[in-house]
Amino acid sequence: MSSLTLSHIEKQFGQTHILHDISISIEKGEFLVLVGPSGCGKSTLMNIIAGLEPPTSGQVKLGNRDITEVQPAERNVSMVFQSYALYPNMTVRDNIAFPLEMRKIPKLERIAKVNEVAKLLQIEHLLDRKPKQLSGGQRQRVAIGRALVREPELYLFDEPLSNLDAQLRVDMRIEIKKLHQRLNASIVYVTHDQIEAMTLATRIAVMKGGVLQQLGTPYEVYNEPANTFVASFMGSPRMNLIESTIIEMNQALHISVTPLASAESSAMVHPEAVVFKIPENRISPVLKSYIGKPILAGIRAEAIILADSNGANRPTSEGSLSNDNLINQTTVHENNPKAKDSMFEFTGRVEMLETTGADTFGIVLINGQPLSVRLEPNVDLKIGQTARFTLDLSNLVCFDPQSTSKI
Numbered sequence: 001m002s003s004l005t006l007s008h009i010e011k012q013f014g015q016t017h018i019l020h021d022i023s024i025s026i027e028k029g030e031f032l033v034l035v036g037p038s039g040c041g042k043s044t045l046m047n048i049i050a051g052l053e054p055p056t057s058g059q060v061k062l063g064n065r066d067i068t069e070v071q072p073a074e075r076n077v078s079m080v081f082q083s084y085a086l087y088p089n090m091t092v093r094d095n096i097a098f099p100l101e102m103r104k105i106p107k108l109e110r111i112a113k114v115n116e117v118a119k120l121l122q123i124e125h126l127l128d129r130k131p132k133q134l135s136g137g138q139r140q141r142v143a144i145g146r147a148l149v150r151e152p153e154l155y156l157f158d159e160p161l162s163n164l165d166a167q168l169r170v171d172m173r174i175e176i177k178k179l180h181q182r183l184n185a186s187i188v189y190v191t192h193d194q195i196e197a198m199t200l201a202t203r204i205a206v207m208k209g210g211v212l213q214q215l216g217t218p219y220e221v222y223n224e225p226a227n228t229f230v231a232s233f234m235g236s237p238r239m240n241l242i243e244s245t246i247i248e249m250n251q252a253l254h255i256s257v258t259p260l261a262s263a264e265s266s267a268m269v270h271p272e273a274v275v276f277k278i279p280e281n282r283i284s285p286v287l288k289s290y291i292g293k294p295i296l297a298g299i300r301a302e303a304i305i306l307a308d309s310n311g312a313n314r315p316t317s318e319g320s321l322s323n324d325n326l327i328n329q330t331t332v333h334e335n336n337p338k339a340k341d342s343m344f345e346f347t348g349r350v351e352m353l354e355t356t357g358a359d360t361f362g363i364v365l366i367n368g369q370p371l372s373v374r375l376e377p378n379v380d381l382k383i384g385q386t387a388r389f390t391l392d393l394s395n396l397v398c399f400d401p402q403s404t405s406k407i
């Protein structure tokens with residue numbers, strides 16, 4: 001297995017600029033997942049790595065070898081396609097053996113390698129069948145087998161599971177993860193599936209419009225997104241981006257949630273300021289220069305939990321601002337010593353509830369702004385009711401509304 005280095009890759013098709021200055025390095029044994037909206041250039045980048053498409057400029061290196069101009073067959077890279085691309089008239093055995101035959105590997109060695117791969121993928125009993133006698137999942141295994149048998153320096157997987165049904169996708173995802181761990185293979189993998197990206201990747205490259213937005217571990221892209229695009233793209237439901245202003249109060253920075261009145265939500269704009277103290281660990285030196293300025297406060301749905309479904313019977317505000325406005329916040333740790341001091345309570349009205357089985361997702365209005373929250377599956381809430389919620393700001397991410405970058 002080898003490392004892969006893409007340096008300043010540009011790609012134009014005629015006058016259309018598809019990839020802009022893409023530089024990515026992966027270590028030996030890394031599992032890089034490329035994600036991004038349709039048309040952002042993921043497949044074009046894969047094709048450049050495979051040698052199926054030349055870059056307009058830039059360099060591709062496999063280990064220490066510059067392969068930018070090397071023919072696909074000479075690159076020692078295996079690609080697994082979404083369409084499987086099996087030869088319909090050949091048996092499974094011959095399909096898997098094909099890359100070895102092309103390389104003129106002696107017959108006995110070929111047989112041994114095919115058997116070894118078939119055993120690994122548990123398709124030994126299918127070796128004499130033709131592709132049309134296989135299910136989608138079995139075909140995909142054969143396609144993976146054909147890639148494995150070559151023992152390449154790098155594997156490329158272009159949406160390999162997208163033609164499979166939901167259950168098979170999950171099973172194959174686990175198989176691919178196990179395979180990666182077992183072979184310590186270097187892999188570049190394209191997917192539209194968030195869960196695939198989060199569970200398989202050692203690092204994720206998020207692309208938009210041919211530009212690399214962020215390259216980071218699943219934890220980093222999920223918890224420390226580089227900009228609002230990554231924040232919204234990674235994770236379901238998408239990260240809440242709450243229009244707020246940074247204010248200083250009692251020598252501490254706070255977010256003040258901007259009241260947004262719309263025809264439907266005007267009743268839920270809190271009459272008082274809705275202010276939460278920003279935990280120390282979430283304050284970058286730059287954030288201090290935003291005092292008095294608007295920001296977008298990024299908060300994940302799971303950072304908000306139901307505190308009390310009977311919100312109407314609890315006080316909605318506590319404390320006071322120097323200008324005598326009331327603050328709609330209660331620091332939870334004042335009442336519960338076990339709670340973190342990054343936790344606050346607020347009152348919100350439930351606008352929408354959606355159950356997926358394992359979770360219930362809700363939309364709650366806070367100062368007229370919709371907030372996605374992740375709730376227990378059997379939560380006792382009704383649309384239109386007011387409830388108390390606990391908000392944990394320990395993973396708060398602030399964004400500049402103009403540049404959209406993380407502050």
Ligand SMILES: Nc1ncnc2c1ncn2[C@@H]1O[C@H](COP(=O)(O)OP(=O)(O)OP(=O)(O)O)[C@@H](O)[C@H]1O
Pocket residue numbers: 013018036037038039040041042043044045
């Ligand atoms: N051979 C080509 N000639 C001209 N334009 C092309 C060619 N191949 C791709 N494109 C364009 O390049 C852009 C990126 O395409 P690409 O297939 O790389 O995107 P993608 O991110 O893989 O999309 P999807 O997720 O839908 O597969 C698209 O606008 C596409 O129309």
